[in-house]
Each structure stands twice: as structure tokens, then as C-alpha cells.
Amino acid sequence: MKILIKNGHITDPSQGIDGIGDILIEEGKIKEIKIQDARYKMQDKKIKNRASGGDIIDASGLYVLPGLIDMHTHLREPGFEYKETIRTGSMAAVKGGFTTVCAMPNTNPVNDNSSVTDFIIRKAIQEGACTVYPIGAITKGQKGEELAEMGIMYSEGCVAFSDDGTPVMSSLIMRRALEYSRAFKVPIISHCEDIGLSEGGVMNEGLLSLTLGLKGIPSEAEEIMISRDISLAKLARGRLHIAHVSTEGSVRIIRDAKERGINVTAETCPHYFSITENNVEGYNTNAKVNPPLRTDKDVNAIKQGLKDGTIDVIATDHAPHHRDEKLREFDRAPSGISGLETALSLSLRLVHEGVLTMPQLVEKMAVKPAGILGINKGTLKIGSDADIVMVDANKKFKVEAERFVSKGRNTPFDGWILKGMPVMTICKGKVYE
Amino acid sequence: MKLLSKDLLGIKELTKDEIILILDTASGFKDVLKRDIKKVPALRGKTAVNLFFEPSTRTRTSFELAEKRLSLDVLNLSVTTSSVVKGESLIDTALNVQALGADFMVIRHSSSGAPHLIAKHINATVINGGDGINEHPTQALLDAFTIKEKIGRIEGLKIAIVGDILHSRVAKSNIYLLAKFGAEVRLIGPPTLVPKELEELGVRIFHDMDSGLDGVNVVMVLRIQMERQGKGFFPSTLEYSKNWGLTSERFRRADKDAIVMHPGPMNRGVEVASDVADGPRSVILEQVTNGLAVRMAVMYLLAGVRE
Numbered sequence: 059m060k061i062l063i064k065n066g067h068i069t070d071p072s073q074g075i076d077g078i079g080d081i082l083i084e085e086g087k088i089k090e091i092k093i094q095d096a097r098y099k100m101q102d103k104k105i106k107n108r109a110s111g112g113d114i115i116d117a118s119g120l121y122v123l124p125g126l127i128d129m130h131t132h133l134r135e136p137g138f139e140y141k142e143t144i145r146t147g148s149m150a151a152v153k154g155g156f157t158t159v160c161a162m163p164n165t166n167p168v169n170d171n172s173s174v175t176d177f178i179i180r181k182a183i184q185e186g187a188c189t190v191y192p193i194g195a196i197t198k199g200q201k202g203e204e205l206a207e208m209g210i211m212y213s214e215g216c217v218a219f220s221d222d223g224t225p226v227m228s229s230l231i232m233r234r235a236l237e238y239s240r241a242f243k244v245p246i247i248s249h250c251e252d253i254g255l256s257e258g259g260v261m262n263e264g265l266l267s268l269t270l271g272l273k274g275i276p277s278e279a280e281e282i283m284i285s286r287d288i289s290l291a292k293l294a295r296g297r298l299h300i301a302h303v304s305t306e307g308s309v310r311i312i313r314d315a316k317e318r319g320i321n322v323t324a325e326t327c328p329h330y331f332s333i334t335e336n337n338v339e340g341y342n343t344n345a346k347v348n349p350p351l352r353t354d355k356d357v358n359a360i361k362q363g364l365k366d367g368t369i370d371v372i373a374t375d376h377a378p379h380h381r382d383e384k385l386r387e388f389d390r391a392p393s394g395i396s397g398l399e400t401a402l403s404l405s406l407r408l409v410h411e412g413v414l415t416m417p418q419l420v421e422k423m424a425v426k427p428a429g430i431l432g433i434n435k436g437t438l439k440i441g442s443d444a445d446i447v448m449v450d451a452n453k454k455f456k457v458e459a460e461r462f463v464s465k466g467r468n469t470p471f472d473g474w475i476l477k478g479m480p481v482m483t484i485c486k487g488k489v490y491e
Numbered sequence: 492m493k494l495l496s497k498d499l500l501g502i503k504e505l506t507k508d509e510i511i512l513i514l515d516t517a518s519g520f521k522d523v524l525k526r527d528i529k530k531v532p533a534l535r536g537k538t539a540v541n542l543f544f545e546p547s548t549r550t551r552t553s554f555e556l557a558e559k560r561l562s563l564d565v566l567n568l569s570v571t572t573s574s575v576v577k578g579e580s581l582i583d584t585a586l587n588v589q590a591l592g593a594d595f596m597v598i599r600h601s602s603s604g605a606p607h608l609i610a611k612h613i614n615a616t617v618i619n620g621g622d623g624i625n626e627h628p629t630q631a632l633l634d635a636f637t638i639k640e641k642i643g644r645i646e647g648l649k650i651a652i653v654g655d656i657l658h659s660r661v662a663k664s665n666i667y668l669l670a671k672f673g674a675e676v677r678l679i680g681p682p683t684l685v686p687k688e689l690e691e692l693g694v695r696i697f698h699d700m701d702s703g704l705d706g707v708n709v710v711m712v713l714r715i716q717m718e719r720q721g722k723g724f725f726p727s728t729l730e731y732s733k734n735w736g737l738t739s740e741r742f743r744r745a746d747k748d749a750i751v752m753h754p755g756p757m758n759r760g761v762e763v764a765s766d767v768a769d770g771p772r773s774v775i776l777e778q779v780t781n782g783l784a785v786r787m788a789v790m791y792l793l794a795g796v797r798e
Contacts, residue, residue, distance in 0.1 A: 271625025385580070387604065
């Protein structure tokens with residue numbers, strides 16, 4: 059089975075490619091990639107001949123990018139299939155331009171042992187629309203007390219370890235995790251939150267939380283733990299990746315750590331550079347997320363952090379919930395935003411605003427995640443999996459939560475008009491339109 | 492003039508004119524309450540349900556009596572007897588109550604925003620009887636009514652609110668109301684319980700009670716929740732009381748005609764000394780009486796929104 063993608067604007071920072079060209083796919087792999095130059099016409103003919111018997115896709119006017127990688131996804135299966143399944147979550151991913159997602163371990167049971175890891179991998183092969191890599195728990199039951207069997211889970215296919223949703227509060231356990239994981243060269247992804255300081259909080263702390271009567275979470279709850287984890291990463295010489303950075307102070311701390319040569323990477327999510335705590339007004343539970351939405355100055359700092367490279371990755375923290383769970387008292391509703399289907403479009407705003415270039419965006423949504431996780435993805439190099447997304451950067455559309463493929467329609471972006479969207483996703487040669 | 496919304500969710504949502512309308516209407520009802528026959532047929536045939544998800548005696552009793560004085564049929568539903576313990580969602584509970592034919596729902600709930608959530612999903616009139624640490628609008632209205640009755644105006648007065656501002660929905664509603672009327676609001680208490688961000692609303696913050704009380708016309712004392720001690724807000728009620736308890740000696744700092752208010756129930760000897768609470772400047776029991784008139788006015792006016 060051959061597919062020829064013609065005349066698209068190919069942007070693949072992993073090879074320094076950014077220009078009009080063609081890609082030939084054969085047997086689910088990238089077979090050839092040609093960028094137009096003076097000899098283009100000749101090559102065109104050659105590549106066209108090779109595609110004979112296959113499909114030709116005209117990608118004129120479209121970007122052709124390596125399939126996006128979401129290194130922070132909650133697929134909810136096993137245990138919370140009413141919120142999302144590996145099937146529906148991976149389909150939402152594909153719709154959003156992602157060809158690889160990493161499933162966070164806070165399922166039921168927790169992915170803290172190889173049988174759960176194995177279940178996720180098998181299920182993803184059987185039913186998944188895209189590639190799914192599991193992330194294992196750092197500690198058994200995500201309780202923060204005893205290390206989980208990282209080595210066994212790693213050999214089963216886990217690509218990183220995280221207790222996402224809850225922080226590892228014991229500095230000693232976190233140190234051990236950062237040390238032990240070095241044996242497998244996998245990152246520890248830290249959900250940074252001092253749960254003593256954030257206790258009972260449901261939104262950003264400030265005047266707005268006071269006037270809404272909602273308990274606040276100060277920025278410092280995140281920043282204290284980022285500082286701690288950076289210190290521990292230095293001590294342990296481990297590989298630390300900071301999840302969902304939301305504050306100005308966090309950006310400053312990470313920037314400083316990187317300048318000091320500490321092995322730390324960081325991600326943020328589209329909601330942290332797109333909207334502020336003001337979205338909570340009216341007790342909007344779809345804007346309830348952890349860490350909470352912050353303020354304009356934080357949004358600006360996150361953008362700056364993305365621009366100057368302090369923040370390496372844009373991840374979704376896709377956290378689908380059932381409608382009934384969000385339709386409740388604000389302080390009793392679960393945290394989370396269903397993000398896979400809006401992430402690319404929201405991130406393209408950064409390109410339109412001039413915060414990032416297109417190659418930089420692809421770095422943050424494909425190349426860097428692959429590098430951090432050590433997976434052979436996020437590239438259009440010859441011989442790699444044909445994971446490709448084609449993007450119309452100028453097509454305007456309205457976000458309609460009711461039409462999400464994900465089971466989770468919990469989004470604060472419902473009704474937004476966004477510019478730029480994925481129009482076709484190819485996973486290992488399989489085309490989704 | 493009419494109120495603008497079908498619901499009373501908070502003081503934040505009211506205009507100054509609406510508040511004046513409520514207070515003026517309450518005056519009329521206060522006259523009714525002085526009569527031998529205290530009941531009017533204003534809302535006969537309508538039904539009020541007091542939906543209390545949090546224990547309350549004072550507010551529920553006040554609403555219930557106000558409703559009865561307006562000839563409403565009254566149903567009290569409290570959390571212990573409701574199906575909430577069986578896991579029913581708040582919206583379902585409210586929809587069921589509405590299906591019984593409720594025209595008014597008075598909601599008391601420990602979650603801020605609970606009345607707002609209900610109001611979005613039902614047609615009946617929702618009145619916030621206190622939600623979490625957000626607002627207690629009828630308390631602020633009855634406090635304003637009492638101040639106007641005693642001093643004649645609110646504008647330009649120096650009004651001190653003393654105590655646990657952070658967790659007090661009464662304080663929040665009062666701050667919003669008094670600010671709308673141009674009073675100088677002073678918040679007094681330990682820094683752990685008086686968030687600095689509130690200065691952005693134009694209030695003045697004092698941690699030293701004596702200087703905070705200097706020359707004030709009104710002292711509103713808040714109830715100190717015993718469960719706050721030991722949680723790091725203050726070390727003990729003894730220490731709290733020594734620093735921020737209203738004693739007659741401290742009260743001398745206030746204007747000579749100053750009044751003392753308390754939303755109840757009081758911890759005598761903790762946030763307020765008995766000789767002050769029972770003294771000639773105390774209007775604490777009048778607040779209770781005025782609560783009836785104000786709640787009657789609110790329900791009467793909200794019924795008018797529908798017509």
C-alpha cells in the first residue's frame with residue numbers, strides 16, 4: 059500500500075526540513091521525502107512513478123507535519139470507561155492530529171504493575187486508533203510510599219513514570235525514584251503540588267477566589283515543589299520532567315535550573331497559555347483544572363517560556379469527565395479539561411501571534427516529546443513510522459463540545475472560533491480524515 | 492421599580508437601587524410585624540421550600556416565619572431527611588422540589604455557588620440563604636436595614652467588621668453592600684483570617700483592634716468558629732479573644748453613638764464580651780427582628796419580578 063502526499067509544506071525540525079515537497083509512504087513507513095528545488099520536476103516524475111498503484115493526496119496549501127505526540131493523556135481505561143476508553147481517547151487524539159499518546163497511570167487499578175501495563179498495550183493494539191505508550195506509576199497505588207516495579211513495567215513498554223494527579227510528597231521517595239529510574243534512562247514526570255499548601259483549594263488564589271468564595275491554591279504550591287524536585291534531580295542526577303507548568307514563578311525557576319545545567323524538561327498545556335482564572339466566574343466547572351487557571355501575567359510568562367525554550371513541550375493533560383460529574387457544585391466537581399481535540403488549534407494561535415514559528419511548534423508537540431521519552435517517533439525520517447498530520451493553518455472553525463469524539467465534553471473552549479486545524483491524520487500509514 | 496433578576500443570589504449581583512428598594516419595602520413590612528395580626532395575604536397560594544443542606548436554626552426559622560407572614564405554604568427540607576444522603580445530585584434534588592410545585596427555593600449549602608447552579612437549572616425563584624464562604628445576602632440586607640434604622644444612613648459611616656473575614660459569607664456580603672453605599676469599611680482580625688487582597692475592593696485592613704475601632708460608627712462582630720483553632724489560623728480562642736475580642740474597654744475607642752452588631756450565634760466572652768453584647772449600644776436582637784421584615788420584602792419583590 060502506497061500513499062503519495064504531494065505539494066504540502068513539510069515542516070520537520072528533526073531533519074531541519076521546512077519547505078514544499080512530497081512524501082511517499084509504503085507499508086506504513088516513510089519511504090521517501092523530497093523537498094522541491096531546481097530539479098523538482100524530475101524528482102516529481104520519479105516519485106510519482108513509484109507511487110503508482112497507490113493513493114495520491116494533494117496537500118497544496120497544507121502543512122505536512124510529523125504526527126503529534128501527547129505525553130500527558132488520561133485515557134481512563136481500565137476503571138473509568140464511562141469517562142473515556144482507549145478506543146475513544148485514541149480516536150479523539152487522531153482527530154486532534156496526534157498519532158501517539160502517553161496514558162497516565164491514574165486508572166483503576168493504577169498502572170503500577172506490568173499486568174496493567176500489558177493490558178493497556180494489548181487493548182491499544184486491538185482497539186486504539188493511534189500508538190499508545192503507557193506511563194507507569196512511580197509508587198505503588200500512587201500512594202507516594204513505596205516504589206512501583208519500574209524496571210518490569212519499563213520492559214513491558216512504559217516510557218516514563220509519574221504519580222500524576224498526586225505529588226510524591228516524600229522527598230526521600232522522590233529522590234529514590236529519580237535515582238532508580240536512571241537505570242532505565244526514563245524520565246520521572248512530576249505533578250508539582252504541595253498538597254499541604256493547596257489543601258482544599260479549587261481555583262487560583264487571589265481576589266477572584268475570595269469574591270467567589272472558593273478556596274484558592276496559591277502559585278507557590280506549584281513552585282515550591284518544582285524547586286524541591288529540581289534540587290532532588292540535581293542530587294540524584296535523575297531525569298526530571300515537570301508536568302503542566304502554570305505559573306510565572308515556575309517558568310522562572312525552571313529557566314534558572316536549565317541555566318545551571320540541571321537535567322530538567324517541562325511541559326505546559328494549551329489552557330495555561332490561552333485562558334485565565336476569569337473563566338471560573340459563574341462557577342464554571344469546565345474551567346476547573348489542576349493546577350488551576352491562573353492570571354494574565356502567568357499566561358504571558360508561559361508564552362515567554364515557550365518562546366525562549368524554558369518550556370520544552372506542549373501536552374494536553376487531556377482529562378475527560380462525565381457530564382454528570384461536572385454538573386455539580388464547583389468544589390465537588392472533578393478537575394480536568396478534555397483537551398485532545400482543541401490542543402493543536404489553540405497552540406496554532408501562538409504561531410499566528412508570532413510567539414512560536416511553525417517549526418518551533420512542531421518541536422514542542424512532536425520532536426521534543428519523542429526525545430524526552432526516547433521513542434522513535436515525532437519525525438518524518440525515511441524508515442520511520444508514517445505518522446503524519448496535515449494541517450490547514452488558516453481554516454476557521456467553531457469548537458463544538460457536543461461533537462467531540464472524546465467521551466469528555468468538558469471544555470472551557472466550547473463555542474470558540476479558532477483558526478487552524480488538522481484536516482488529515484495518518485497513523486502508521488492508516489489515513490484518518 | 493422592580494428587582495431585575497428572578498433570583499437573589501448575592502449582593503454582588505444587586506444594584507444599589509435594588510438594595511434601596513428592598514430596604515424601603517422592608518420598612519413597610521416592619522410596620523406589619525408591629526401589628527396585632529402579623530400576617531398579610533400577599534403570596535397566598537404560593538409555595539416556598541427551604542432547602543437546607545447545612546445545619547441552621549436562625550436563618551431557617553427567620554425565613555420560615557417570613558414566609559408564613561406572607562401566607563406562603565412552607566416546606567422545610569433538611570439534608571438529614573433528604574435523598575442527598577442517598578447520592579442524589581443537587582440539580583436532581585432541586586428539580587424534584589420544583590416538580591412538587593415550589594415557587595421559591597431558599598438554599599443553604601456548604602458549597603459556594605450552589606444556589607447559582609440550581610438557579611441555572613430551575614424556573615422557580617432561588618434565594619441564597621448562605622452558600623459556603625461566598626455570600627449571605629439577606630444577612631447583609633438586614634444589617635443595612637438595621638444601620639439605616641439606627642443611624643439614618645450608611646454613606647460616609649465608618650464600619651468595622653471584626654473576625655474571621657476569610658471564611659465569613661456574612662462579611663463578604665456586607666463588604667459588597669457597604670462599598671456600594673460609600674461607607675468606609677474596616678476589616679479587623681488576625682492576618683490569617685483577613686486576606687490582604689480584599690484591599691483591592693477599597694476596604695482598610697487592621698490587625699490592631701484598637702486602631703481599627705478608632706472613631707467607628709458601627710462594629711460588626713463575627714462569630715469565631717471554634718474549629719478554626721488548631722488549624723493554624725490562630726493558636727487558641729483565649730489568644731484570639733485577648734487580641735480581637737470586643738470588650739467594653741475597647742469599644743470606647745469607637746464613636747460614642749456607635750452600635751454593636753452580631754449575626755449570631757454568639758460565643759460570649761470570645762469574640763464579644765457579655766456587657767457589650769447586652770449593653771445599651773447593642774442592636775443584636777433588633778437584627779433578628781429586622782431579618783423577618785427584610786426576608787419578607789425580598790420574597791415579595793421577587794414574586795413581583797414574575798408578574
